Amino acid sequence: MRSKISGKAIIATSGGVDSTVAAVLAHRAIGDRLHCVYIDTGYMRKGEGEGIREMLGKIGIAVDVVDAREKFYSALRGIASPEEKRKAIGELFIRSFEEEARKSGAEFLVQGTIAPDWIESGDGIRDNIKSHHNVGGLPKEYRLKIVEPLRDLYKDEVRAVGKALGIGEKAYSRQPFPGPGLAIRIIGEATPEKAAVLQQATSIVEEEIESSASKGECKLPWQYFAVLLPTRTVGVLGDKRAYGYTIGVRAVESIDGMTASYSELPHSLLARISNRITRELKDNVNRVVYDITSKPPATIEWE
Amino acid sequence: MDIVVVNFGSQWTHRIWRRLRDLGCETRIVDVSTPVEELDCDGLVLSGGAVRIGSGGEEEVGHAHDYLDKLERPILGICAGQQFIAMHFGGVSKPSENPEYGKVSIVVEDEDDLFKGIPKRFTAWASHNDEVVSFPGFKLLARSEKGVNHAIKHESKPIYGTLFHPEVEHTEYGEEIFKNFIGVCKG
Secondary structure, eight states: OTTTTSEEEEEEEOSSSHHHHHHHHHHHHGGEEEEEEEEEOOOOTTTHHHHHHHHHTEEEOOOEEOOHHHHHHHHTOOOHHHHHHHHHHHHHHHHHHHHHHHHHTEEEEEEOOOOHHHHHHHBBBBBBBOOOTTTSSSOOOOEEEEEETEEEOOHHHHHHHHHTTTTHHHHHHOOOOOOGGGEEEEEEEOOHHHHHHHHOOOOOOOOHHHHHHHTTTTTTSEEEEEEEEEEEEEEEEEEEEEEEEEEEEEEEEEESSSSBBBBOOHHHHHHHHHHHHHHTTTTTTHHHHHHHOOOSOOOOOOO | OOOOOOOOOOOOOHHHHHHHHHOOOEEEEEEETTTTOOOSEEEEEEEEEEEEOOTGGGGTTGGHHHHHHHOSSEEEEEEEHHHHHHHHTTTTEOOSSSSEEEEEEEOOOOTTTTTTSSSSEEEEEEEEEEEEEEEEEEEEEEEEEEEEEEEEESSSSSSSEEOOOOSSSTTTTHHHHHHHHHHHHHH
8 A cells, every 4th residue: 555655545434344454454555645434325323323433533533424325315316226326426426526625635545445346346258246346336437546455355355454463353253234325225215214214213223232131132134234125015003004015134254245145133133123113113013034045046235 | 486366356366465475475467368388387276266267268278278378387277277277178067056155174185296295184275166076187186075176187287277266365375275286386
């Protein structure tokens, strides 16, 4: 990285393992010539911005929080196709980085791209499965020079790098979180209203699963999250008819994200998740389902 | 030990590279258009891919015929790679009536070199739309519990094929299968 980067570089962290490790690595390599930003897309998890500032602050990296919520909401208005969404997000990310880079005079963009990102984005005879925002979702033209130190690694290897860098278990063992965030977990159009619903459902799923795992009732899955389905179904709440959305719960076991099997979570835990979601989100959600598909044939994320 | 991975376009081609690297091999991924003269190696792996072998997709990777004709090194074909190998020697690959995605139970019928030291039954991960239904000059090493032909070996050459994917983490004994293949390459 030292030989590749002359002058300043910008990096955006999403709170996931890859961008965190890439940020720490880049900071070690070029020190204060690194400008670290967190783009609040409006599709992040609850309290994410604060969490990242605190986590990276401990390691001595300052993070600038950029509020881009309105930009992302309006760019995604009316878009339902997963590929169009990913490409719109990829484009908006790079334009936001360019704007931030202009302020700090950075010419380089450090990305936490790992092997599955470019593999699944397709190339040549390798089929496009999904366009990752940092690879297949990039627009054709952009001004920044991209540096990707983790390109040949998988998640388990990135964690080993994080551990070797001494960044603390909480940072390197965090579950994966996609750059496009909750936008690709809202199936169909990702409206701000739906983002708020999913944000809450996500924190319930995380809280319940993490609490069960800490009590030894189950193993902490490799990844666990909620998705919001666009189909409405009938329910009955306090003798009144309801017609609300469905939340899908996904929890998987994997090593590298390239294959996965669903986690055999205890029924009592699934019941608690279902109860809490349908109670706390009663105006919007009246059904919860558990995803029991492996990868392949499904992917881990739904879009 | 230098083993080259020929890319048929699989999501898991890079996983094959990682397996080989983790086992201490020199390895690199090459495009299927690479001339055989440039493949200076001790062994070759043909990856899987989205190409439909037996439905015309074999032409997209047609350059690989040369490797089978001229290389004279141990070769392991995985999924589409295996189907291509079988077709090259006069076999038939066609769309599966029961395609398998994800978990399959493998039953080893003849351990040969590839399955040495591995239990007779194990769990593997597959992802195929096609399968080999005839493979003249080859013997069957393993099938799935559902009866799908999963692993084959040439009667006289060190050429192997598996329909399941030994390179992915969810396949049990995948590392051992690669170790066995590396053993064959060492000769």
